[in-house]
Amino acid sequence: MSAAEPGHPVLALERISKVYGSGETAVHALREVSLTVHRGEYVAIVGRSGSGKSTLLNVLGCLDAATSGTYRFEGLDVSRLDDRRLSVLRNRQIGFVFQSFNLVPRTTALANVELPLIYAGLGRRVRRTRARAALSAVGLLDRSSHLPTELSGGQQQRVAVARALVTTPALLLADEPTGNLDSASSADVLELIDRLHRAGRTIVLITHDADVARRAERVVVVDDGRLAEDGATTAATDRRRSG
Numbered sequence: 001m002s003a004a005e006p007g008h009p010v011l012a013l014e015r016i017s018k019v020y021g022s023g024e025t026a027v028h029a030l031r032e033v034s035l036t037v038h039r040g041e042y043v044a045i046v047g048r049s050g051s052g053k054s055t056l057l058n059v060l061g062c063l064d065a066a067t068s069g070t071y072r073f074e075g076l077d078v079s080r081l082d083d084r085r086l087s088v089l090r091n092r093q094i095g096f097v098f099q100s101f102n103l104v105p106r107t108t109a110l111a112n113v114e115l116p117l118i119y120a121g122l123g124r125r126v127r128r129t130r131a132r133a134a135l136s137a138v139g140l141l142d143r144s145s146h147l148p149t150e151l152s153g154g155q156q157q158r159v160a161v162a163r164a165l166v167t168t169p170a171l172l173l174a175d176e177p178t179g180n181l182d183s184a185s186s187a188d189v190l191e192l193i194d195r196l197h198r199a200g201r202t203i204v205l206i207t208h209d210a211d212v213a214r215r216a217e218r219v220v221v222v223d224d225g226r227l228a229e230d231g232a233t234t235a236a237t238d239r240r241r242s243g
Contacts, residue, residue, distance in 0.1 A: 008075035010170050010202045011060060012036045016069035018055050018225075029055040031225040032069065037204060039170075042197040044205045044213035047222035054175075056222060057206050061173050062090050074170055091119050095164030095172045099179035101156045103148040103163075109135060110144040113163045120167065134162040138192060154185025161192060165201075172196065174205040178212060190215055 018030040029052050037043050047053040058064035059071060062078055071078045073089065081089065090096075103112045113131040122130075135141045138158040148156050157177060164172055174193065178186035194215060197203055205216060213219045221229035 008072070009036045009038045010041075010074060011204075012070075012072045013059070014070040014072075016059060016066045016071060018052075018059065018064070019067045028225050030059070030066070033222075033225070033227055035220065035227065035230070037171075037202065039202050040197075040200050041218065042193075042201075042203045042205070042216045043218045043220060044207055044216035045220045045222060046207055046210065046213045048208065051222045052225040053206055053222045055225075057173065057175055060171075060204060061094055061096060062086050091116055092167050093170045095167065095169040097157070097160050097164050097172065097174040097177050099176040101148070101153075101160045101180070103156055103159060105148055108145050108147060109140060109151065109159045109162075112148070112159055113166050116163060116167050130166055131162075134166040135159070137165065138162045152185060153181050154188045157181060157185070157189050158192060161189070161196075165196075170202060172201055172203045174203065176207055177205065178207075178209070186212075 013033055013035045015032040015034055016030055017028070017032055020027040020029060031052075033052075033056065045053050045056060055064070059066055062073070065079065073093065076089075078086070078089075103109075104115070110128070110131050113134050114127045117127040117130060132141060132144065135144050138161050140155060140158050140162065143151060143155060143159075148159070151159065157180075161172075161177075172193075177193070178189055181189060190212065193203060193205070197217075203216075205212070207213050218230065218232055220227060
């Protein structure tokens, strides 16, 4: 996959629509959605169940293709990429964090974090070094030899974040990252995401929780497949004032 030109937004959606089925039974999950996210932004996408935010997540993560419209990832028109190049993009340029953690149960935290690097074809020594650095970045290097069942829910999600970061992706895409956590673990994971944003990471977070969304710079509200609102949060305004 050719390198993206500098200066492009990380992602740019232009009039993206997604339709499932046809005729009278067609479901319009997305309706001409346009959205741009620049490097270093922290954007929360919120919406009720059935609003289209999960479909939007799948399009953003190149897990599903739009029916119409244009999606450019770092300047590349995603629709022009074949399956192999799409797979490379997902593995190297997008770090996924899911509500259910998606860790391999009988594999250590370190080995879980190494997985994207195995798919990328990196050697064992390089994989191990980068995975240890990623675990250190989320404060779990001392748990590297533990299995997921030996970690709390919050620790498992931090391992998932380390795995998402290990390829140094252009975008961190988090889907309800605190949905399966208690309040204390949720606070830890959200503070970690805040730190990653302050360090310059580009983050798009999908959530139904307004309190979680308010931690982002921008909140994008999805309703009936359309963007109903897109604006800066109070937290972002406060950060600008304090800066």
